[in-house]
Every structure is written in structure tokens, then in C-alpha cells.
Amino acid sequence: MVPYMAWILFSYGVAGVLVHFFHSRNLKYKPISRKRVHYILVAHNHENQMEWYLRALMWYSCLRAQSLRVTILDEGSQDDTLAIIERMKYANGMNLTVIGTAEIQDEHEFIRHSNPDDGEQSKFIDLRIPQEAAKIPYVHV
Template identity: 45%
Template sequence: MITLALWIVAGYALAALAVHGLYRRSLNHSAAGERRFVHYVLVTRNHGRQLEWYLRAISWYAKLSSKPHLVTLVDEHSEDDTLAIAERMNRAEGMELQVIRFSGELSREDLAQHSPELEQEGFLFIDLRKPGEAAKIPYVHVV
């Protein structure tokens, strides 16, 4: 009986040490300057029918990975309800969403010149105007 009690106490002690070790390791990673968030840059034009799903997928992935996320939506003169959906999702999900209206061709280099801080932070550039680019978004499968 005493042997069993000692094994139980030893198990709890090892579990407590493991939790403390993992916590200390997470503090060291954040102090070392590891990027603790994900930044998505979505380029859209008349993507009102898909945008809500894309933003929800990003939000779910961020919640599951427990990393904060930032979404920058670069819109090229959408004529549908793309911007209205983005505004509604910003309020509903509480995600940090920034909308930039842009006209003309946009490349990764153009965006880096437009916002140099984005290049330093590192970001995932997804041009939804190109077929198959949406597959870069977690939980989105393009056929």
C-alpha cells in the first residue's frame, strides 16, 4: 500500500516538473524574439462568396495554435460585398483585420515597398486573384 502511494506521489512530482519545464521553455522562446503571431496578407477582388470562409479558417487555425494573428486585406476595387463581409468578420470574430484599398497589379515586392514593417515581421502573402493560392490558408482545400 505504501509503495503504491509513493508511486502516485512520484508521478505527480514528475508531472509538475514537466509542466514547469515546458513553461520555462516557452518563456525562453518568447524572450529570444521568436515571432509569436502569424500575419496573413490576402489580396482580393470580388471574393465576397469565399472571404467569410477564408477568414473563419484563419481564425480557427489561430485559436487552435494559440498564436495571435493579423490579417491584412488588400482589396482591388471589389464590386461585390467583399469589404462589407470583412467589416462584419472583424467585429464578429474579434480578429485584428486591416483593410487596404488598392488599384492595379500588386506583387510581393510592391507590398513590401508599401509597408516595410511587414517584410521585417514576415508574412504569408496570398493573392486570391490567382487560382490555387487559397490552398495556402489552413483548412482550405482548393479543387
């Protein structure tokens, strides 16, 4: 019985050493690249939904191991939408930018001129249209 236990312990030891060897080799030769997603949201008086939209995007990006960048084009909101966005700016892993429409004449012009980073995927969501919110993960309209 002792020789069998010795072989089992030896096998576990060799397997552990091999796992550490291949893992360190993989880290050395393959740089870690995360997918990047850029969400462009057009908002106007969305104080009741904005926090949920931003949290849903953050959770989804964490689950998918994606780097998240969110740009919000504000159409002159009169409620607490901007205050909610300001509080959410400091959430984990979220690069959040707010741009007022006074600064930009046309949203489509902004999308054409926004230069995406290498490998970045852009998604434009106009929250003024109720069906567009369904494009955000975990949000059902």
C-alpha cells in the first residue's frame, strides 16, 4: 500500500510542476489582450434607468473580461441624470465620459469622428428610443 501512495503523491507533484511550467511559459510568450468595447449612449432625462444601465454594462464587461469605455451624449437633461452619471464615474473598471449636445452638433458626426482604439468595438445606443435600451446586456424592455 505504501508504494501505491508514493506513486499517487509523485503523480500529483509532477502534474503540479507541469502546470506551473506551462502557465509561466504561456504568460511569457503571449501578452494578455482584453477585448475593448465602447458604448455610446444618447440620454435625455433617464434618471430612473441610468444607474441600472451603467451597472449592467459594468457587470457584463466583468463577466466577459472586456475593457469598458462609455461615452454619454446628454441631450440637456433636466433631472438627476447627470448627478447619477457623476457618481458612477468612479465605479470599478469603467471609463466614463459625459458630453453635452451643446458641444456636439450631430451624434452621427461624433461617431464618425470618434477614433476607436485598436481592436475596439463601438456600439451606439439611443436611449431616447425605448426599444434601443434592449441592446444593453441584462436590460429587457
